[in-house]
Amino acid sequence: MDDLIVVKIGGNAISQLKPAFFEKLKYWKHLGKKVLIVHGGGPNISKLCEKMGIPTEKKHGIRVTSKEVLELTKLVLLGESQPELVEKLTDNGLPVSPLSCACSHLLEGKYLDEAKYGSVGMVTKVNKMAIAGALWQRIGVMAPMCVTEDGKWLNVNADSCACSIASLLHAEALYLLTDVAGVMENGQVIPKLDRTYCSELFARKVITAGMQPKLNAAFTAQAMGVSHVIITDDLDNHGTEIVKEEEDDDATCVSNV
Template sequence: MHQDLVIIKLGGNALLDLSATFFQQLHALKAAGHKIILLHGGGAMISDLSTQLNLPIKKVAGIRVTDEATLKVTKMVLLGHMQPLLAQKLSQAGFSVTCQNAAMNHLLTGEFLDFETYGYVGTITQANHEALLNFDSDILILAPLALTPDGHWLNVNADQAACNLAAMLQVKQLYLLTDVAGVLNQGQVLPSLNQKEALALCQKEVITAGMQPKIKAAFQAKHAGVQHVFITNTLQASGTSIQ
C-alpha cells in the first residue's frame, strides 16, 4: 500500500476554473508528505471542438464513442491543450510538475473495451510502476489515454483510468472530483454508498447515466484494495465515500 501517493481525477470543466482553495488543498497534501498523480479529463472541450469540426458526438452508457477523427481531437485537446494548461496553473501555484503520456516508456498499456460498440475506447491493463511511483516532482500530470501493445491509441474514461491506476499502484486515497458535491439522492449528498445501494439507485435512475461509469469504476477500485475512494467536488470534503 503506497500511503504517500494520492491520485486525484480532475474533470475537464473543473480544470478550467480551479480555485485558490483547490491549490491550498494540494499544498496541504504536499505538506503532509504526499506525492500526487493528477489525472485530468477534457470531455466538454472535446465535445466543443468536435461540434466545430462537424464530427458526431455519441455516448453509450456514459462512454464517448470514439472513431479515428474523434480520437485525433481527443489527443489534441488532452495533450495539446489541457495538459499544458494544467501544468502552467500548477507551476504558477508553486508546484513542481511532470507531464507524461502513454507513449512514454510503456507508461499506460490498454486493451479495447468493445470496438464494435465504442471504437477506440479502452481500459488500462498495465502500467509502468517505476515511472508512476518514482517521479521527481510534486505532481505528475496524466491524460486518460493508453496504448495497445501493437500501438493503437485508446481513449479511456477518465474516472475508469484513475480507478485502474489506483488499484494497480495500490494507493490509499483516490479522489474523483466532479462538479457536484457527491452522489445525490433527492438533492442531498449521500455520505457513503455501498454497491447494493448504488444498484438500487441506478435502477430507479436516481444515479443517472453520466454518473454510472464513475460509480462502477469507484467500486472496482475499492474492491481492488484502494482504502479510501471519494466522489466529491472538493478535497476539503469527502463527499460520498465508497464502501
Template sequence: MTETVVIKLGGNATEQLTPQFFDQLARWRAAGVRVLMIHGGGPQINAWSERLGLTVHKRGGIRVTDADTLAVTQAVLLGVVQPALCLTLHQHGLPVMGLNTTDNALLTGTLLDQQLYGAVGKITQVNTTVLNRVLADYVGVLAPLAQTSDGTMLNVNADMAAVAVARALGATRLMMVTDVPGVIVNGTTAATIDPQQASRWVQQRIITSGMEAKINAAIDCVHAGTQVNITNDVTRPGTMVLSAAM
C-alpha cells in the same frame, strides 16, 4: 510506506479549481504525500468535435470513439487541457510534470468492446516504476489515453483510468473531483454509497450517465482497498464509496 493520492479531475473541474485546492496539494506534498492527477476533458472534446462537425455519441457515460474522435481527443487532452492545467499548477508554486502514455509506455491497454465503443480501451498495465520515480519529485498530470502492445492509441474513460492507476500504485485515496458535491439523491448529497444502493439508484435513474460510470469505476477501486470520494472539493469528503464488506 509512502502515501499516494490520485485525483481524477473532470473536464469542467479543471477550469474551476479553487485556491483551497492548490493549498491542499501543497499541504500533501509538504507532508510527503505523492500526488498524481488524471484529467478528463469531456466538455472541451465536445466543443471541438462540434466545431469540426463530428457527432458526439456516448453509451453509459463512455465516449464512442471512431478514428476522427480519437484524433480530436488526443489533440484536446494533450494540446489544450493538460498544458493549461500544468501551467496553473506551476503558477501556484507546485512542481509539475505532464505525462501521457507515450512516455515510456505508461499505460498499456486493450480494446474494451470495439463493436460497441470503437477505439476505447481498458488499462491492463501501468508502468509504476516510471510513475513512482516522477511522483517522488513532481505532481504528475496524466492524460487518460493508453496504447496497445503494438502502439495503437486508445481512448480510456478517465474514471476507469484513474481507478486502474490508483490500484496499480497502491494509492491510499482516490479523489474523483467533479462539478457536483457528490452523488445527489433527492436534492441531498449522499454521505456514503455502497454497491447495493448504487444498483438501485441506477435502476431508478437517480444515477445516470457520467455519474453512473464514476460509481461503477469507484466500486472496483474500493474492493482493492483504496478509499474513494466523489466530490467537488478535495478538502471535503463529498460521497464516500464503500465496498460491500464495509
C-alpha cells in the same frame, strides 16, 4: 505505493480550480505524499468535434471514439487541457511532471469493446517504476489515454482511467472530483454508499448515465484495495465515500451539506 493519492478532475474544472485546491496539494506534498492528477477534457472534445463537423455519440456515458474523434481527443487532452492544468499548478508554486501514456508505455491497455465503442480502451498495466520516478518531488499530470502493447492509442473514460491507476498502483486514496458535492438523492449528499444501495439507485434511475461509469469504476477501485475512494466537488469536502457493506451499517443514510 501506499503514499500515493490519485485525483481525477474534469476538463471544465481545470479553469475553475480555487486556491484551496492548490493548498490541499501543497499540504499533501508537505506530508510526503505522491500525487497524480488525471484530467479530462470531454466538453472541449465535444466542441471541437462539432466545429469540425464530426458526429459524436455516447453509450452508457462512454464516448464512442472513431479514428477522427481519437485524433481530436489527443489534440484537446495533450495540446489544451494538460498544458492549461500544468500552467495553473506551476503558477501556484507546485512542481509538475506532465506525463504521456506513450512515454515508456506508462499506461498500457486493451480495447474495451471495439465493435461497440471504437478506439476506447481500459487500462490493464501501469509502468510503476517510471511513474514513481516522475512523481519524485513532483505532481504528475496525466491525460486519460493508454496505448496497446503494439502502440495503438486508445481513449479512456477519465474516471475509469483514474480508478485503474489507483488500483494497479495500490494508492491509499482516490478522489473523483465532479460538479456536484457527491452522489445525490432528494437534493442531499449520500455520505457513504455501498454497492447494494448503489444498484438500487441505478434501478430507480436516481443516478443518471453520466454518474454510472464513475460509480462503477469507484467500486472496482475500492474492491481492489484502494482504502479511501471519495466522490466530491472539493478536496476539503467529505462528499460521498465508497464503502463495503460491512463497513458501516448506516452506509446508505443521507445528510445535508
